[in-house]
Amino acid sequence: MKEYTEKIREIAKRLLNDGTVDMVIGFRKGTLPMMNQPHIATCTDSADELMWDSNCGLNLANYVTDRKEKIGIVAKGCDSRNLVTHVIENKIKRDQLYIIGIPCSGMIDHHKITAMFDTDITSVKESGESITISGNDFSKKLIKQDVLCENCAACTHRNPVEYDELVADLVEEQTDVDPYESVTEIESMDAEEKWNYFEDLISPCIRCYACRNACPLCYCPTCFVDESTPQWVGKSQDPIDVRTFHLLRAFHCAGRCTDCGACERVCPMGIKIREFTKKLNKDCLELYGWEAGLSLDERPPLDTFKTDDPDEFIK
Amino acid sequence: MKNFLEHTGIEPGRLHFSWISSAESTKFVDVVKKITHEVKMLDPANKRYVKTEPKVD
Structure with missing residues (x-):
């Protein structure tokens, strides 16, 4: 996921610097574990706050409705489908958008993970396919695939359908779900x-x-x-x-x-x-x-x- | 919409859709007769979707 973060920042800075877009909508680290916040970067400094991991489940298409500016937006499969829906419903014009496509491998379900532990979770770290959950007196390693959100586990559109640039190679779509x-x-x-x-x-x-x-x-x-x-x-x-x-x-x-x-x-x-x-x-x-x-x-x-x-x- | 409401637990036969022109009075009468008959065949809807008084715990 670190590669995704670096690539998103790099693209966001380039777009903001050359004036292609007025803002880049993405995610930044939240104040609580598993709660990333939507982030609107309007300068290269704030573009450094942009990041990506398996807690970016909110739908960023929500933040482009009726906007007039030129917008760079980070979009996984579902976000990109909602951007298409927005364009179809005249809530934004396609040429206002520069879609930074994220081939997505699913988001983790914070409800499911919170329910697994009796005490508060203070940190959630991710590396590859494993996720380490820790609190004051415990630490447990989970496999990402086991704690995916239900909709992600059964998702058949992980790759963005509409994009101007990708942050990584397309992922394989699930067909047996x-x-x-x-x-x-x-x-x-x-x-x-x-x-x-x-x-x-x-x-x-x-x-x-x-x-x-x-x-x-x-x-x-x-x-x-x-x-x-x-x-x-x-x-x-x-x-x-x-x-x-x-x-x-x-x-x-x-x-x-x-x-x-x-x-x-x-x-x-x-x-x-x-x-x-x-x-x-x-x-x-x-x-x-x-x-x-x-x-x-x-x-x-x-x-x-x-x-x-x-x-x-x-x- | 019919599928959806029946999916969430409205019995089949309670919900009817029909297209009747303002000139089709006989069709209107027929449809209303058919609907009232079919709905009467079902048990009362247990006051579903009818609010009676505020619920107090």
């Missing part, structure tokens, strides 16, 4: 079990909206949950309000979600929010053969009409 395994499992339940499954899933939700804030798709000037005239959804923690929020949030991402996992990563309660969006992704793939963010030239299924669109649902 099924991103929709859990969806298939839920599909086989009956209605009552499904209802209860989702009831349990979202019961810890505190309606903090971190999932919405971290999501690059959620760029509405006023979100439906914040509107008061009319008030679309109650603000309480009543199970019905919570479910309404989750259903609507997910449906707003239909045909747009790239399964980057930012929502799950930021959830303070560790809710598997992707269970909602994954079903929509699976439907989009099965009904329209569509995966979000793979091409700048194709319109998404929900904003086009074809005479052979599936219509079994309507009588």
Whole structure:
């Protein structure tokens, strides 16, 4: 990962120096282990803060919405797909972007790692495929592959789909994984079990909206949950309000979600929010053969009409 | 959307979609009859999606 960091800094400095871009959006070391922060470098000094490791799971496409400057942006597979989605949805122009592509080998799941230990983790060090977790009175070596985020472990688009420059050679894409395994499992339940499954899933939700804030798709000037005239959804923690929020949030991402996992990563309660969006992704793939963010030239299924669109649902 | 709601636990048969022109009054009547019949065949929805009073722990 050190090579990635050095290469990112080198590219960022070059772009800032020759005026290709006004800023470079990337990551810097966070104040807590496994919590890297998004960082906007506007001069070569602050470009030295840019870095890369397996804790860069946030989606940086979230920070380019409606910007007018020329932007250099560090993008792994999912970020690049969200950048494509942004371009398609007119939230940024392609020629404003200089995409620094990161061939990605997956991000580690801080929820999973934190749950493995009883005491606080004070440092997480990474070398190659192993990760050393240490605290005040312990130190343990883990294999990165075992603690990958669920979406990374089943990712089929690790390489950026759109980029101007790569920091390293492309990595091999995974082909023997099924991103929709859990969806298939839920599909086989009956209605009552499904209802209860989702009831349990979202019961810890505190309606903090971190999932919405971290999501690059959620760029509405006023979100439906914040509107008061009319008030679309109650603000309480009543199970019905919570479910309404989750259903609507997910449906707003239909045909747009790239399964980057930012929502799950930021959830303070560790809710598997992707269970909602994954079903929509699976439907989009099965009904329209569509995966979000793979091409700048194709319109998404929900904003086009074809005479052979599936219509079994309507009588 | 139908798939999605049914995936999260709404019983098949409770949710109906139809396209009816303002001139198709007979189709409207037929569809409403069919829907009310089909929904009545299902048990009550256990007040799902109906908020009654604030929940107090």
